[in-house]
Amino acid sequence: MSDDFKLNAMVRNDMGKGASRRLRREANLVPAIIYGGKNAPENISIASNELEHALQNEAFYSHIITISVDGNDQDVILKDLQRHPSKTVVIHADFLRVSKTQKLHTKVPLHYINEDICVGVKMGGGIISHNMTELDISCLPADLPEYIEVDVSAVDIGGVLHISDIALPSGVESVELSHGAEHDQPIFTINKPKAAVEETTDEEAADKGDNEETSEE
Numbered sequence: 001m002s003d004d005f006k007l008n009a010m011v012r013n014d015m016g017k018g019a020s021r022r023l024r025r026e027a028n029l030v031p032a033i034i035y036g037g038k039n040a041p042e043n044i045s046i047a048s049n050e051l052e053h054a055l056q057n058e059a060f061y062s063h064i065i066t067i068s069v070d071g072n073d074q075d076v077i078l079k080d081l082q083r084h085p086s087k088t089v090v091i092h093a094d095f096l097r098v099s100k101t102q103k104l105h106t107k108v109p110l111h112y113i114n115e116d117i118c119v120g121v122k123m124g125g126g127i128i129s130h131n132m133t134e135l136d137i138s139c140l141p142a143d144l145p146e147y148i149e150v151d152v153s154a155v156d157i158g159g160v161l162h163i164s165d166i167a168l169p170s171g172v173e174s175v176e177l178s179h180g181a182e183h184d185q186p187i188f189t190i191n192k193p194k195a196a197v198e199e200t201t202d203e204e205a206a207d208k209g210d211n212e213e214t215s216e217e
Helices: 017-026 048-055 058-062 194-216
Strands: 005-011 029-035 042-047 065-069 072-083 090-097 104-113 127-130 134-139 148-151 160-162 186-191
Touching: 005 048, 029 048, 042 048, 042 065, 048 058, 048 090, 058 072, 058 104, 072 104
Parallel strands: 005 065, 029 090, 104 148
Antiparallel strands: 005 042, 029 042, 065 072, 072 090, 104 134, 127 186, 160 186
16 A cells, blocks of 8 residues: 555544534534444544545545544544535544454445457447446455456457456455355446447347238238
8 A cells, every 4th residue: 555644633522413513613623433443432533624635535545544542543444424415524534443453344446447448449439337436345454455456458348347357456355255156246347339229229120020020921
């Protein structure tokens, strides 16, 4: 992992919606919580500008984060983020403690590469469809990838890639596939261009009409 993220936080003692609103409006702080592991949940607050800056980096969402709570460092991952319904302002964040010796369950982004030279697009004018943009994975914190690359250069029109087609990094497992082969969902497809679909439909309709005329004769 190429980025190191560290946030500074303070213990938050005032609870309730009114207290949270005052934190955001008057102190420019975001209320948050750290939970999981053997320790009790901790209510904390983080400087809004510090958190917003970190959130601009995609890696922050799938990375081990160090939160320093009044000088006490804890390793966590971001589990949930709540934003204002009509603004981009973060109103609450949830962080989960992680242990170096215990596997964690989280989502990581899928980065599709070589779409511009994909056979189905370049040669057949196919239309790309991303069925999944992130993947549920299980791994030790040390093996957590920022993202997973999926090479789609060889996919032709009508072709479909499934979870099982992803080359997962060492130590990383798909949560879906751990439940059985029937959970091997499609992640990427190349569909026929609209004109080709309409042409096929017209041909099928014509063939049906010919068959009906033949049966009447």
